[in-house]
Amino acid sequence: MGKIILKKVCVDIPVYNSQGRSLKKTMMGIATGGRIGLTEAGKTVIRSLDNIDLQIAPLERVGIIGHNGSGKSTLLRVLGKVYAPSSGEIKIDGKIGSLIDISLGIDGEATGIENIYLRAALLGVPKKQVDRDLQSLIEFTELGDFINMPVRTYSTGMHLRLAFAVSTMISPEILLMDEWLSVGDNNFQARAEERLNKLIQRTNILVIASHSRALIERCCTRVIWLEHGKIKMDGVPSEICPLYFNY
Numbered sequence: 001m002g003k004i005i006l007k008k009v010c011v012d013i014p015v016y017n018s019q020g021r022s023l024k025k026t027m028m029g030i031a032t033g034g035r036i037g038l039t040e041a042g043k044t045v046i047r048s049l050d051n052i053d054l055q056i057a058p059l060e061r062v063g064i065i066g067h068n069g070s071g072k073s074t075l076l077r078v079l080g081k082v083y084a085p086s087s088g089e090i091k092i093d094g095k096i097g098s099l100i101d102i103s104l105g106i107d108g109e110a111t112g113i114e115n116i117y118l119r120a121a122l123l124g125v126p127k128k129q130v131d132r133d134l135q136s137l138i139e140f141t142e143l144g145d146f147i148n149m150p151v152r153t154y155s156t157g158m159h160l161r162l163a164f165a166v167s168t169m170i171s172p173e174i175l176l177m178d179e180w181l182s183v184g185d186n187n188f189q190a191r192a193e194e195r196l197n198k199l200i201q202r203t204n205i206l207v208i209a210s211h212s213r214a215l216i217e218r219c220c221t222r223v224i225w226l227e228h229g230k231i232k233m234d235g236v237p238s239e240i241c242p243l244y245f246n247y
């Protein structure tokens with residue numbers, strides 16, 4: 001079972017080489033970004049998340065929407081424990097799986113097969129499971145003999161096929177996604193979509209950040225609208241989408 005509780009969570013990202021003195025202390029008219037501020041010591045920080053109170057229950061499919069820089073990726077990173085909150089509390093019950101940065105840890109000098117084991121280990125997939133599923137995974141990638149070649153010899157699409165196949169071996173209770181993963185050529189995309197749908201079906205909680213109304217309406221039971229790092233609205237897609245997307 002999965003469960004997520006955030007209480008008054010703030011994330012301040014320090015910026016070390018900004019022109020602190022020229023900062024304007026107003027958000028008026030700014031359509032992007034979090035709030036830029038100065039600490040007491042005069043250091044510049046960007047408040048990417050600002051007092052977020054949030055509870056996500058089992059079986060929820062949550063879409064995160066909001067303008068560029070509103071804090072969607074930061075929220076996913078906090079849930080994925082990549083960023084620690086600057087203040088506030090987070091309680092997460094359940095194994096987290098992330099489809100953000102699916103190429104992370106792939107080594108260009110290692111072969112496709114070596115990379116499957118490397119990346120699977122990073123994702124916490126047991127070696128026994130990789131041994132068992134290796135053949136079907138290789139077939140899924142359709143990389144043929146390239147699976148024994150160094151990844152640096154792959155095209156971008158071939159690289160993504162490998163990264164996608166191994167990244168979707170996970171069986172998390174909570175799945176984090178930054179937009180819908182669309183990889184490969186037409187033929188692969190249809191199979192990738194099917195694999196992604198299966199992964200989502202076996203996941204208890206989905207949190208996906210997106211700019212796509214169609215995706216939010218298709219996949220989500222709940223929408224959180226962020227604005228300058230704060231929750232502006234939280235509700236069902238039929239209520240929030242017409243307001244946010246303006247049609």
Ligand SMILES: Nc1ncnc2c1ncn2[C@@H]1O[C@H](COP(=O)(O)OP(=O)(O)OP(=O)(O)O)[C@@H](O)[C@H]1O
Binds near residue numbers: 014068
């Ligand atoms: N590495 C960083 N250093 C400093 N500020 C950052 C960094 N990453 C993000 N920010 C700031 O945090 C705020 C939130 O950014 P975030 O990437 O979470 O937004 P987003 O909603 O995902 O945006 P987009 O829709 O453009 O992907 C922005 O104001 C951004 O400037």
